[in-house]
Structure formats: structure tokens, C-alpha cells
Amino acid sequence: MLLPIGDENHDRKSFPFVNYLFIGLNILVFVFLQGFGYNIHFTFSYATIPAEILTGRDIITDSQLIVDPISGESFEMPGLQPTGIPVFLTLISAMFMHGGVGHLAGNMLYLWICGDNVEDRLGHFRYLVFYLLCGILSGLSHVFSVWFFGQDPLTPCLGASGAISAVLAGYLVLFPHKRITFLLFFFVVSIPAIVAIGLWFLFQVSNGIGALGGEQAGGVAYAAHIGGFVAGLLLVNRFSRRLSYVRG
Numbered sequence: 001m002l003l004p005i006g007d008e009n010h011d012r013k014s015f016p017f018v019n020y021l022f023i024g025l026n027i028l029v030f031v032f033l034q035g036f037g038y039n040i041h042f043t044f045s046y047a048t049i050p051a052e053i054l055t056g057r058d059i060i061t062d063s064q065l066i067v068d069p070i071s072g073e074s075f076e077m078p079g080l081q082p083t084g085i086p087v088f089l090t091l092i093s094a095m096f097m098h099g100g101v102g103h104l105a106g107n108m109l110y111l112w113i114c115g116d117n118v119e120d121r122l123g124h125f126r127y128l129v130f131y132l133l134c135g136i137l138s139g140l141s142h143v144f145s146v147w148f149f150g151q152d153p154l155t156p157c158l159g160a161s162g163a164i165s166a167v168l169a170g171y172l173v174l175f176p177h178k179r180i181t182f183l184l185f186f187f188v189v190s191i192p193a194i195v196a197i198g199l200w201f202l203f204q205v206s207n208g209i210g211a212l213g214g215e216q217a218g219g220v221a222y223a224a225h226i227g228g229f230v231a232g233l234l235l236v237n238r239f240s241r242r243l244s245y246v247r248g
Contacts, residue, residue, distance in 0.1 A: 002183070003182060004183075005182065005188070012117060019112070019118075023111055026096050030097065036101070040078050045083050047094045049080060049090070049154060049155075050151075052087040056087065060081065060082055062079045095162070099159065099219065110167075114171040117171060117174070121240050130235060138162025138165060138225070139224060141223050141231075169232030170240075176193055177193070
């Protein structure tokens with residue numbers, strides 16, 4: 001198992017306060033608003049529901065009695081809750097929510113390692129816009145895949161993975177030869193970004209194809225990862241372009 005633990009930061013010139021702000025917001029939302037994932041009513045209210053994005057209207061459903069196929073125990077799963085914001089804004093709110101501690105920790109680890117370098121190259125404001133824009137595009141990619149492949153449009157989608165996929169793509173484009181350090185069982189290995197992130201993306205594509213092009217197989221919205229990554233590849237150079245001035 002490869003676990004990223006760091007990268008090269010010797011050439012970073014600025015303090016990545018926007019990246020730390022994103023990490024802090026994700027943690028605060030998960031702890032205080034989602035109640036460590038137990039506040040399902042809040043989560044179902046502000047997650048992205050593909051059917052709501054496709055129709056432009058809030059959808060409310062009744063709770064359902066779910067039976068665990070292994071234990072045979074039954075529990076009540078709340079239905080979709082009223083959304084306190086325009087439904088299209090859930091493409092943003094969902095970016096700051098997570099399904100569990102592991103989901104949150106994995107996303108924040110990748111954001112902490114790669115986001116600071118991308119922010120340093122783009123600049124603080126452009127990094128903020130890049131992150132949010134690519135996160136929205138990744139959410140729309142998931143919504144489109146659900147519609148195109150006939151998946152369940154009422155399944156909530158949440159997480160920062162799509163935006164972070166764009167950050168990884170930006171890192172790959174801007175720093176292809178930077179080495180990312182991984183923990184491989186009891187060994188520490190250093191791998192160039194173009195290899196590490198390239199293999200990660202191929203993994204997303206192969207699993208996305210295996211999930212019939214966008215189904216949330218195992219609770220993972222691969223179409224959002226792929227869409228965010230492609231958006232990052234296409235947009236990062238436009239955001240990193242330094243303006244030049246000619247003095248007259």
C-alpha cells in the first residue's frame with residue numbers, strides 16, 4: 001500500500017494560506033456540521049443530488065427501512081432533506097463534506113502535500129478560483145455520467161476528491177519531475193510526480209470503466225475524479241500564466 005507522506009518544497013516561495021483554509025473548512029464542516037458523519041440530515045441536505053441539478057428543483061423523499069444483508073438487522077435511512085440553499089450551490093457545499101474519517105483524512109493528506117505547491121505557482125486568488133471551478137466541473141461530470149449511464153439520480157454525492165483531482169493534475173503539469181515521497185509498508189520511496197500521479201489517474205480511469213462509466217462503485221464517484229483531473233489539466237496553465245506589462 002502506497003501512502004503519500006510528503007514532497008519537495010525547497011522552491012516554494014509563499015505561505016499556502018488558501019490551501020490551509022480549504023483543509024480547515026473541510027475539517028470544521030465534518031466535525032461541527034456533519035457531526036463526524038452522523039448528522040445524515042445535514043449531509044443529505046447539502047450534498048449534490050444529480051436529480052436536483054438536472055431538474056433545478058429541490059427534491060424531498062421519505063425515509064426508507066433498510067435491511068443489512070449480512071446481519072439481518074434493519075435501520076431507518078433518512079430520505080432527501082430540504083436544501084437550505086439553491087440546489088446548484090450544492091455543487092460547492094458538497095465539496096466540503098465527507099462520508100467518514102477515512103474519506104476526509106485521505107483527501108486532506110493529498111491536498112496538504114500537493115496543494116501548497118500549486119497555490120505557490122498560481123497565486124492565492126487564482127488558486128482559490130481554480131480549486132472551486134474545477135470542483136464544480138467535477139461535480140457536473142458526475143451528474144452527467146449518472147444521467148448518461150442511467151444510474152440512480154437520487155444518490156447523494158459529496159467530497160473534495162474532484163477538486164483535489166484537479167490539484168493533482170495541476171501538480172503533474174507544473175511539477176512533473178518533483179518527487180513525491182510514499183510509505184510502502186516499512187519502506188520510504190520517492191517517485192516522480194508524473195509517474196505517481198499518472199498511475200493514480202490510470203487507476204481512476206480503469207475503475208471508472210469497471211463501474212460502467214460513472215456509477216458510484218463502492219461509494220466512489222470515479223466520474224467526478226476523472227472530470228476534475230481533466231479540468232485541472234486543461235485549465236492550470238491558463239491560471240498559472242504570469243501577466244506581463246509593457247511600459248510605455
